[in-house]
Amino acid sequence: MRLTHFSDYALRLLIYAARHQDRLVTIEEAAGAYDISRSHLTKVANLLTRAGFLTSMRGRSGGLTMGRAPESLTLGEVLRVTEPDFASMECLGPGTEGASGEAGRPAELTAAIDAALAAFLAEMDARTLADLLPKGDMRQEGASEDEPS
């Protein structure tokens, strides 16, 4: 019972971009900062960009920046994109298993798990990306370290 690595990386990459909103960030530096695979992070970045959570700037001095304000992006929104189970749960709803109670997962068990997952997601809906930033970390960092983009 845990988030997929994909979701974990997605949230970390968003946190990284949100902490450095004064400049473009690269997948290389985020992968290095969190010590995670660059190739995995590239797939994550592509999905987050397609979802509009990140914006990608092309070119030599290109990189990623937030596509949404961290204060308005809930963790639940992110997980609905990155966790296939959450999307399918809400689309299919209960009752996709046989109701007879045997041959397959009993319907009552599916309903209990769905209720628990909904509680998990409600907690995530109550938090925004901004809530994940270290306190006092929403500062604009000095731009002197960066090339103008």
Place this chain on the structure above:
Amino acid sequence: MRLTHFSDYALRLLIYAARHQDRLVTIEEAAGAYDISRSHLTKVANLLTRAGFLTSMRGRSGGLTMGRAPESLTLGEVLRVTEPDFASMECLGPGTEGASGEAGRPAELTAAIDAALAAFLAEMDARTLADLLPKGDMRQEGASEDEPS
């Protein structure tokens, strides 16, 4: 984001035993009823027996029966035994990751996920195995179909 197969099988086996409390059940029949692997289910049964949720009777006409009343066994209790993440979450608590926010999962993210998992577990703590039985299914089935044990 889903329960392990191990937990899923554990809950199904408990449901099966709870539905047939008037007699001993076998791993073979439960595996057949739910179309799941008998070898996996054997490992599951061993853990559930060690935890006292099931009682194992040896011998030719042996089998499994409930070790706890379904009305008093919460799903949360079961998952704390079958899902390693839940036990470790409650033992370690937050703060096992670096607090610096980079190099590893940011502490604020760990805290958010832990809160959401706690909400999941609270839902499971609010339900007992008896809640998973089809309504009207707590009857004692006719013993005529079974050998006396």
